[in-house]
Amino acid sequence: MMGLLHCGGSNQVKVKIFYNLLQDVSQTWIAAQDKDFAPSFSKMLKLASIFVFKSMKESEPDSVNFTDEDFEKMEEEFETITEEFLDAIFDYESKLDREVWEKIVVDKCAW
Numbered sequence: 001m002m003g004l005l006h007c008g009g010s011n012q013v014k015v016k017i018f019y020n021l022l023q024d025v026s027q028t029w030i031a032a033q034d035k036d037f038a039p040s041f042s043k044m045l046k047l048a049s050i051f052v053f054k055s056m057k058e059s060e061p062d063s064v065n066f067t068d069e070d071f072e073k074m075e076e077e078f079e080t081i082t083e084e085f086l087d088a089i090f091d092y093e094s095k096l097d098r099e100v101w102e103k104i105v106v107d108k109c110a111w
Contacts, residue, residue, distance in 0.1 A: 002047055004018060005044065005048055015105045016102060018105070019098060022040055028098050029098060032086055032089075032090040032095065038079075041078075041082050042078045045081060046075065049074055050074055054071065088108050089101065089104050089108065089109075
């Protein structure tokens, strides 16, 4: 997951890697209620935010003004962000073919 966040490459490549982290490579579709999605997405959000700020705070204490309470508030928002992401991708569909999912994620999501 950390490699995905920090690697170079096009959004098309990143979304393929993200899909492979969520599903078996042979799985041709993904469900809106996939059991692996929310934990994986939350981990990605945490790595892209809280982890970075805490790491900076450890190495340069004066560079980050976030408190542990601030980090807790950030993490509380992950569920809302996850739901908004899923709504944007799946709309009213319960599942999408891999190619359709990848195209929508590339087109609608900020990488």
